[in-house]
Amino acid sequence: MREDLKRQDLEMEDVRVMAALPTKAQTCVIKNNGIFERFSHEKIVKSCLMVGAPLWASEKISSRVATTAYDGISTAEIKMLVYDQLKRVDRKIADKYKAANTMRVRTSRDTIEPFDQRKIEKTLIVETEASGEVARKIATQVWKELKKLDVEYLTAPMIREIVNTKLVENGFETLRRKYTRLGIPVYNITNLIKNGSRDNANMLHNPETVHKYVADEALKQYALLSLPDELADAHMSGDIHIHDLEFFSGRPLNCxxxxxxxxxxxxxxxxxxxxxxxxxxxxxxxxxxxxxxxxxxxxxxxxxxxxxxxxxxxxxxxxxxxxxxxxxxxxxxxxxxxxxxxxxxxxxxxxxxxxxxxxxxxxxxxxxxxxxxxxxxxxxxxxxxxxxxxxxxxxxxxxxxxxxxxxxxxxxxxxxxxxxxxxxxxxxxxxxxxxxxxxxxxxxxxxxxxxxxxxxxxxxxxxxxxxxxxxxxxxxxKDCLRTGNLAYVTLNLPRIAYNSSSDDDVFEYLDSYMGLAEKVLMLRRKQGMHCLDDYNLLPFLTQDIDGEPYYNVDNSTLSFGFVGLNEMLLSHCGAGIQDDNARKFGLDVVKYINKRADELKKETGLRWSVLQTPAESTAYRFAMLDKERFGDKAITQGDKSAYYYTNSSHVPVNADVLLPEKIRIEEKFHPLTLGGHIFHAFMGESYADPDALMSLTNKITKNSDIGFWAYSSALSFCMKCKSLMKGLQDKCATCGEETEVEWYDRITGYVQQVGHSKSASGGWNPGKMQELRDRKRF
Missing domain, CATH: 3.20.70.20 (Anaerobic Ribonucleotide-triphosphate Reductase Large Chain)
Structure with a gap:
């Protein structure tokens, strides 16, 4: 009965509509892309039929729209006219028409498509394994929200964010994690293009680094979402540091x-x-x-x-x-x-x-x-x-x-x-x-x-x-060639001290942190095996050499790294690594980590080790997080502009100790860090005597347990007159140039450009820049 009344109502207007039809079929429509096309009755009829409108209503709606259309009308206006007419027939059909014809979506496939609620349902089922009932419920709620928006185009990220919001509102956080979209804010990309990044001193500012950092950000987010919550939280809060997160999923093998x-x-x-x-x-x-x-x-x-x-x-x-x-x-x-x-x-x-x-x-x-x-x-x-x-x-x-x-x-x-x-x-x-x-x-x-x-x-x-x-x-x-370090995770030792009131507390926290690191390393190894064997993602490493893959993953190491032993000792023992008693406790800590590594070798059959972390950014990140969390309780190097921790088991770079004493302190830790270690001798600004260095090398080699070291020199180089100078010089001693003097020094393990003397704005992060200024030269 209701449909008959609507039909009669439209038929009563039909005569007026027909009388008002243009006598020439010259009405032109402006499409969204600016192109003109002839007004088409057939297109309107077809669009109404596709959303379920009856044929009689479709034809009459088309005729009515034709009376209103004028030469130069836009497609958006025509769609609104059709929508208004369809509402008089059936509100649900009208909404369906609006979704299909008014709400257009710019997709991630670089296409523009009509909005289709069923696609949300399908992606929820496929991507999150949601039930059909849950998918329909969420998709319907999303559709209701989208109808309220007054935008010319929807975008795939916009729709996905609304879906995620509805998932959270309905208590489906697990599904939200699977469905979330990875990306990077527009502001961050703009900043990268303009200023670059200082996360890696070996990378210059150019288009490829911008591409890498944008991709890295998405892959870091992906890795954190893929990890169990406790591991992702441990990294983000600063209990541990998972290195090379951007490579965790697709390029998980380290050295x-x-x-x-x-x-x-x-x-x-x-x-x-x-x-x-x-x-x-x-x-x-x-x-x-x-x-x-x-x-x-x-x-x-x-x-x-x-x-x-x-x-x-x-x-x-x-x-x-x-x-x-x-x-x-x-x-x-x-x-x-x-x-x-x-x-x-x-x-x-x-x-x-x-x-x-x-x-x-x-x-x-x-x-x-x-x-x-x-x-x-x-x-x-x-x-x-x-x-x-x-x-x-x-x-x-x-x-x-x-x-x-x-x-x-x-x-x-x-x-x-x-x-x-x-x-x-x-x-x-x-x-x-x-x-x-x-x-x-x-x-x-x-x-x-x-x-x-x-x-x-x-x-x-x-x-x-x-x-x-x-x-x-x-x-x-087999032990030393065609293999390497698969991965390492760094422990925040000072934080353990801040949370501990006794020696027993320290070792209990150490067990907890190592437990987190173990889980991360085993997951990374598992991902590495997938990339090597299942995904065919690392073809250079898996190429056949005498019937075996080139890279021998079974001989690779999984390593515990650590940062800030000195600050841990200052907090827990009241004295730093230079103190004999405090250092004894520090040795016990590193021995304890080694003990767990040895146990894991027996438990897993894998090659576990302990290393001094090359903490190019980790020492800075940990210290900044701890200063924010613990305030004055946090003992750090540097100042409020850039805090940092002393790397691994090193003597602080600004410590007032002679070189022989520094060797005596640090040599004790090299036999305990066979996954990797280094001793730094930061040389002064005067030209070092090769014979004196050679004599020192002879003594280190014959009389110490130092396993790996370098004599690091700060250098300045004038780009104008090509003069090389010792030390970090503000201007060239030869030509007086001030703006084109480059600085070089060893960042953690390798020598790299610091930046220009006036800006010192190369690839070094603020923590490493502060450490550079603090270094005592021998």
């Missing part, structure tokens, strides 16, 4: 030690498969091998989140140098150094983070190992190539000493020199002294002490400090 022999024997597929790139056979010339070395590092960087290194590099290259003059060897080495410093194509447009572990001669344990030469063929044993091994090391050092064409230091690769008992002889004195000239000039070289009792045949480092030893299976090759 890598290469085995150059694999590529000498089998050639190179930079994509891991050869499906998308050219394939290179086994190299036959040293120049080809140098090129391959750089390409290996660049290709692997696409699969790794951290640093990568090559151990025994000059030993493995030595067969290719046989018969070459020293000048030819030096030219080949120069090509590699420049390649590694100019391959400006790694993550976010940076050069690959690379290190070379160099030997002064062929180590005794390697002398009878088969030597692979040109074409991948066995050409004797490595002991046959001692002359070439020494020549390659010397050439590498001499090229680094020259600097680039302007006289600036080559910042990569980190160059790590192995000090073994067989090289502490007079015949190697000239070679070792040359390395100390490099240390005196640029402060870029590192030293590895292979004499302490905790050493075996092999120990290698992968950049900032992460390390592998032949203490896992006892096989130096």
């Amino acid at each position: 890598l030690q290469h085995d150059l022999r694999a590529f000498i024997k089998h050639g190179l597929k930079v994509d891991g498969t050869g499906d998308h790139t050219s394939i290179a056979g086994a190299p036959k010339h040293i120049g080809t091998l140098m090129n391959h070395t750089g390409e290996i590092m660049l290709a692997a960087q696409q699969n790794m989140s951290g640093g990568q290194s090559m151990s025994l590099w000059n030993v493995f290259v030595a067969p290719f140098a046989a018969g070459l003059s020293y000048d030819e060897i030096k030219q080949a080495v120069q090509m590699l150094i420049y390649n590694l410093n100019m391959a400006y194509a790694a993550r976010g447009s940076q050069v690959p983070f690379t290190s070379m572990n160099l030997e002064f001669t062929v180590p005794d344990f390697l002398k009878n190992e088969p030597a692979y030469g040109p074409g991948g063929k066995v050409v004797g044993v490595y002991g046959d190539f001692e002359r070439e091994t020494r020549a390659l090391q010397r050439a590498f050092t001499e090229e680094l000493l020259k600097g680039d064409s302007d006289g600036k230091p080559h910042l990569f690769p980190n160059t790590i020199y192995m000090l073994r008992k067989e090289v502490l002889k007079s015949e190697f004195e000239d070679d070792i002294r040359l390395v100390h000239e490099l240390s005196a000039k640029y402060g870029t070289s590192y030293f590895v002490n292979m004499l302490p009792k905790y050493r075996g045949n092999m120990a290698n480092y992968m950049g900032c400090r992460t390390q592998l030893n032949d203490n896992w299976t006892g096989d130096w090759s």
